[in-house]
Amino acid sequence: MHKLPEPILHAIESGRVPSPPQLLLRLLQMVDDDQTSVGDLAKLVRQDPGLSTRVLSIANSPALRRGSELRSLENCLTALGTRLVRSIATCLSIQNLFERRYGISAADLSGFWIHSLIVAELSRSLAVSANHPHPEEAYLAGLLHDIGELILLSALGEPYAQLLASTSDEDALQAMETAQFGVHHGEIGTWLTDKWHLDSSFADGILFHHAKLEEIVTADLLPQIVWLAHAIAASEEIAPEMVAFHQQIANPPGGIDLEILRQRAETQTKQISEALGFTPPEKVCALQVWKNLQVEPHQQAPESSAESELSSMIGGMALLQPLQQDLFELESDAEVLLSLKESARILFDLNRLAFLLYSPTEKKLSGASIGDQPAIFRQVKLHPEEHRSLVSAAAFKKKIQCSFDPQATPQNALIDIQFARALGSAGLLCIPMIGRNRIAGVMVCGLSQAQFSRLSRRLPWLLNFGRIAAISLDSLQEAKDYRQQAEHDAASRFNKQARRVIHEAGNPLGIIKSYLKILDHKLPAEAGVRQELEVLNEEIDRVAGIVGRMNDIPKDQAPANGLDAGELVNELLLLYGDALFQAKGIKFEVSQPAESLRVKCERDSLKQILLNLWKNASEALVSGQQIKISLTDHVVHSGHAYIQVRMDDNGPGMSDAAMHSIHHPVDANRTGPRGLGLSIVGTLATRQGIPITCRSQAGKGTSIALLIPKFGTESSAADAPRSSLAVSGQACGVTDK
Numbered sequence: 001m002h003k004l005p006e007p008i009l010h011a012i013e014s015g016r017v018p019s020p021p022q023l024l025l026r027l028l029q030m031v032d033d034d035q036t037s038v039g040d041l042a043k044l045v046r047q048d049p050g051l052s053t054r055v056l057s058i059a060n061s062p063a064l065r066r067g068s069e070l071r072s073l074e075n076c077l078t079a080l081g082t083r084l085v086r087s088i089a090t091c092l093s094i095q096n097l098f099e100r101r102y103g104i105s106a107a108d109l110s111g112f113w114i115h116s117l118i119v120a121e122l123s124r125s126l127a128v129s130a131n132h133p134h135p136e137e138a139y140l141a142g143l144l145h146d147i148g149e150l151i152l153l154s155a156l157g158e159p160y161a162q163l164l165a166s167t168s169d170e171d172a173l174q175a176m177e178t179a180q181f182g183v184h185h186g187e188i189g190t191w192l193t194d195k196w197h198l199d200s201s202f203a204d205g206i207l208f209h210h211a212k213l214e215e216i217v218t219a220d221l222l223p224q225i226v227w228l229a230h231a232i233a234a235s236e237e238i239a240p241e242m243v244a245f246h247q248q249i250a251n252p253p254g255g256i257d258l259e260i261l262r263q264r265a266e267t268q269t270k271q272i273s274e275a276l277g278f279t280p281p282e283k284v285c286a287l288q289v290w291k292n293l294q295v296e297p298h299q300q301a302p303e304s305s306a307e308s309e310l311s312s313m314i315g316g317m318a319l320l321q322p323l324q325q326d327l328f329e330l331e332s333d334a335e336v337l338l339s340l341k342e343s344a345r346i347l348f349d350l351n352r353l354a355f356l357l358y359s360p361t362e363k364k365l366s367g368a369s370i371g372d373q374p375a376i377f378r379q380v381k382l383h384p385e386e387h388r389s390l391v392s393a394a395a396f397k398k399k400i401q402c403s404f405d406p407q408a409t410p411q412n413a414l415i416d417i418q419f420a421r422a423l424g425s426a427g428l429l430c431i432p433m434i435g436r437n438r439i440a441g442v443m444v445c446g447l448s449q450a451q452f453s454r455l456s457r458r459l460p461w462l463l464n465f466g467r468i469a470a471i472s473l474d475s476l477q478e479a480k481d482y483r484q485q486a487e488h489d490a491a492s493r494f495n496k497q498a499r500r501v502i503h504e505a506g507n508p509l510g511i512i513k514s515y516l517k518i519l520d521h522k523l524p525a526e527a528g529v530r531q532e533l534e535v536l537n538e539e540i541d542r543v544a545g546i547v548g549r550m551n552d553i554p555k556d557q558a559p560a561n562g563l564d565a566g567e568l569v570n571e572l573l574l575l576y577g578d579a580l581f582q583a584k585g586i587k588f589e590v591s592q593p594a595e596s597l598r599v600k601c602e603r604d605s606l607k608q609i610l611l612n613l614w615k616n617a618s619e620a621l622v623s624g625q626q627i628k629i630s631l632t633d634h635v636v637h638s639g640h641a642y643i644q645v646r647m648d649d650n651g652p653g654m655s656d657a658a659m660h661s662i663h664h665p666v667d668a669n670r671t672g673p674r675g676l677g678l679s680i681v682g683t684l685a686t687r688q689g690i691p692i693t694c695r696s697q698a699g700k701g702t703s704i705a706l707l708i709p710k711f712g713t714e715s716s717a718a719d720a721p722r723s724s725l726a727v728s729g730q731a732c733g734v735t736d737k
Contacts, residue, residue, distance in 0.1 A: 023048050031085055037656060041085065042073040049116050049147050052140060053192065055080065058342055071137050071202060078695055081335075112150060114269055115233060116143050121265035122229035131251035132221055141205035141226050147192065148185030148206070156181070170234065174210055186210060213241055217248070224249055232262050333476060334638045337370060340469050344445065348455060348462065352423040352446030356382065356391060357473075358439045365395060365442060371639025374422035377444070378639070380415065384439060389413040394430035395439050400459050400466075403427030404452040419444055427452070431462050435470030443469065505547045513540055562598035562711030563606065565643050566631055572610055573629075580614050585623030592631035597643045598711035605684045606708070612681045613647060613704060620651045635707060637691065642707040650701035659694055 027044055030036045045051050052073065059076035070076045077085060123142030127135040152160045163180060167173050174184040189206035205226035208219055216227045228249070231242055238258045247253055337355055344350040354373040356365040365384060367377035382388060384395035387410050394401040401408045403416065404427050420428050425446025433440040443466060447455075455462065520533050569590065581588045599606075617627050627649040635642045662682040685692050689709055696702035 023051065027051070027085075038074055038077045041077050045077065046073050046120070046139065046143065047117060048113065049143050049150065052143055053147060054346075055085075056140075057192075071134070071140070073136070073140065075695065078693075112146070116146060117269040118233045118262075118265045119143070119145055119226070119229045121268050122232055122261060123225055125256075125261045125265065126225045126229055126246070126249075127222075129246075129251075129256060130221060130225060130249045132225060137202060138205075138222060138225050141202055141222060142229050144189060144193070145206050145209045145226055145230055146185060146189070148188030148190075151188050151192070152177075152181070152185055170210060213245065217245070221249065232258055233265075238262070333369075333473065334371075336469075336472050336476065338372075340443070340472075344443070344465070347465070348458065349451060350429070350445045350447065352425055354419070354423065354444045355441055356380075356444060357441035358384065358395065360438075365391065369639065371636070376418055376422045382415070389415045390428055390430045391416065391419065391442050391444055394432045394442050398432050398434050398439065400432070400463055401428075401430040402447075402452055403429075404449050420446060429455070429462075431466040433466045433470035433473070435467060435474040438474075440470035440473050502547055505544075509540055509544050509547075513537065516540075563601055563603055565597045565599045565601075565606070565645060565708060566592045568603065568606060569610065569629065569631065569645070572607060572614075576611065576614065580618040581627065584618060584621070586618065586621045587624075587626035588629065589626070590629045590631075593633055595633070597631055597633055599643050599708040600711045601688050601690070601708050605688050609681050609684050609688075609690070609706065610645070612678065616678065617647065617649050617651065617702075620654070621649060625650050633710075637707055641710040643710050644705055644707055646703065646705040648701060648703045653698045654694075654696065654702060662692055662694065 023044065027041070030041060030044060045055055055073060055076045056070075059070045059079045070079060120139045120143035124135045124139040127138035132138055149164065153164065160181070163176060164173075167176060174186065177184040186207045186209065190203045193203040193206060201220045201222045204220065204223045208216060208223045209226050209230045211219070211223075211227060216224055219227075224245075228242060228245060232238065235242070243258060246258055340355075341353050344353050354367060354377045355370050356367045356377060357370070358365050362381065363383065364381040366381045367373060368379075368381075370378065382392050385392050386396045387393070389410065390401040390403065390408060390413065393409065403411075403420070416428055420426065423444070423446030426448050427446075429445040429447050429452065431443040431445065433443060516533055516536060523529060569592070573588075573590065577588065580586075614627075621627065627647060630644075630646050630648070632644040632646065635644045658678060661678045662685075682692070684690075685706065691707045692704065693707075694702065694704045
């Protein structure tokens with residue numbers, strides 16, 4: 001697809017895809033409910049094109065995505081986790097509160113949402129009848145087929161609204177859009193999905209939904225499905241050519257009547273609408289949803305400068321409070337930074353963002369420990385000095401600095417120009433992160449002159465946003481320090497108690513040994529009990545040695561030259577493969593590269609992790625089923641290098657409780673040995689700095705992956721992300737273990 005015109009691109013980047021407040025409220029309620037599964041969340045999210053767009057975008061961002069693209073909402077939500085989903089919902093709700101945009105009411109947009117849902121429902125039904133392997137992907141493509149209209153409306157406002165309201169012919173709409181704006185809504189939707197690096201067929205379903213019949217017959221199956229779903233939803237009656245086309249793509253030919261499919265889709269959509277509190281319009285076909293749309297800029301009485309600053313400060317503090325609460329619930333620096341990046345995108349239209357954190361020991365700003373940002377931010381180390389750069393000045397002055405502010409100094413520092421080029425922007429907005437009277441770092445945002453003009457009245461909010469970021473990072477560090485101090489205090493108390501036990505136990509053990517010697521001398525040689533006395537002496541010495549070592553707390557230490565993960569897997573399979581798998585008729589295969597895969601991990605801990613997982617799989621699978629163990633090099637996560645050990649099986653399923661036991665401690669009195677075994681896996685993995693992901697589908701199997709820190713890199717158990725469990729909403733493929 002051709003490159004978008006520059007004015008349109010800037011407008012789109014500043015535009016939002018609004019979500020209905022009823023849906024956001026329900027989403028916030030669901031993520032606060034411990035009983036909500038990822039499947040429940042996906043069911044709600046897939047009802048809104050705007051929210052689906054946001055979830056797809058974040059889940060496929062470089063910070064989270066590993067391997068192939070994520071195209072199902074379940075997988076996307078699994079990658080995000082409920083905490084980040086809650087942050088997204090909170091930010092979108094805040095945006096709805098403080099962003100008084102063009103007067104587009106929920107009633108104006110309800111027709112669009114309902115039309116999109118009908119096309120989505122039809123796309124999924126048609127995908128099933130055509131035997132498409134991914135019906136949910138077809139649903140999502142149908143849901144987003146007209147997303148370009150909503151993006152253009154949100155970005156351009158009144159000019160585009162007038163075009164929509166004045167046009168009754170969808171075929172003519174694309175030509176009018178191209179003539180007036182240089183791009184049509186199908187290209188906008190395709191551009192968006194291309195940015196997520198999704199499969200081209202998915203994007204083509206959006207691009208070609210207005211193609212002619214003689215053109216669409218030459219396309220791939222997914223675009224054909226979306227085209228037919230849109231044609232059915234946009235027509236008063238089912239045309240014979242639609243029926244004939246359905247006969248061509250149906251597998252096997254024939255299938256259900258299209259009118260029945262449409263009635264089912266409309267019934268399902270009506271149920272969703274009623275549940276969310278929408279009032280469906282009489283007509284939801286294509287452009288009819290925009291027929292009565294009127295958009296007028298919101299008029300507001302002028303404020304004095306003092307009133308403006310006061311309202312910004314008070315409003316910012318009140319409305320950003322929910323975001324601060326969400327950030328405090330996150331458990332790692334990586335999670336906080338990712339949530340901050342997405343929050344800045346939603347709340348302030350800041351789409352290009354990097355972080356430089358302040359090191360109190362080096363007294364410099366650096367992004368060396370932060371992944372998913374341009375390399376220059378990981379390479380530089382800046383002193384927080386007033387005249388070195390805008391970034392340094394923001395940290396030094398504790399004030400926001402911007403390239404487009406004539407009062408900001410210095411101007412045109414070369415490092416600032418480098419940062420702007422790396423972020424692909426004309427200038428920089430530098431937001432200091434100040435918490436408890438100390439600098440935590442600087443958010444470096446790429447933006448244009450137009451964006452700065454829009455944000456100029458929100459600078460107090462942005463400064464408060466930076467303050468929330470700093471307090472969140474400080475709170476995490478304080479929690480880490482507290483845990484370390486608590487562990488040190490516990491170790492000290494244990495050592496003191498151990499020394500007392502050693503001292504008190506040593507006396508009776510010594511007395512027993514002395515009496516045994518006396519007894520040995522008193523007994524005649526022919527008594528025949530000297531061997532037994534020697535055994536007693538040896539056991540007393542062993543007990544004394546055990547008691548004496550109570551004061552020595554063993555520490556898990558990785559081998560000095562690393563551990564070969566491939567060799568360890570082969571050794572374990574040689575010892576246990578037959579008993580766990582072959583003897584039960586379970587097939588297993590191992591895939592690993594020829595070169596050595598050296599990791600930084602304590603050998604016994606990794607052995608126990610693997611054996612516990614394999615034992616679980618062995619107990620879940622039956623004869624004829626299989627497990628595949630694959631090792632992969634060159635895996636990067638949050639800027640650190642890992643070796644991935646992945647186990648895929650085609651078992652029956654695993655309960656949510658069993659999956660969560662990897663991430664949360666299990667009460668041994670309330671669970672069987674399987675749940676306890678997975679809890680031990682999670683504990684050992686956390687100690688070794690090994691993130692864990694798990695995803696599966698009921699009846700189709702499980703995929704569990706370990707990311708083991710690679711030997712010879714900077715990552716370690718201390719600085720690697722905490723072990724985490726990414727859980728799908730459907731049952732996971734190794735039973736309740």
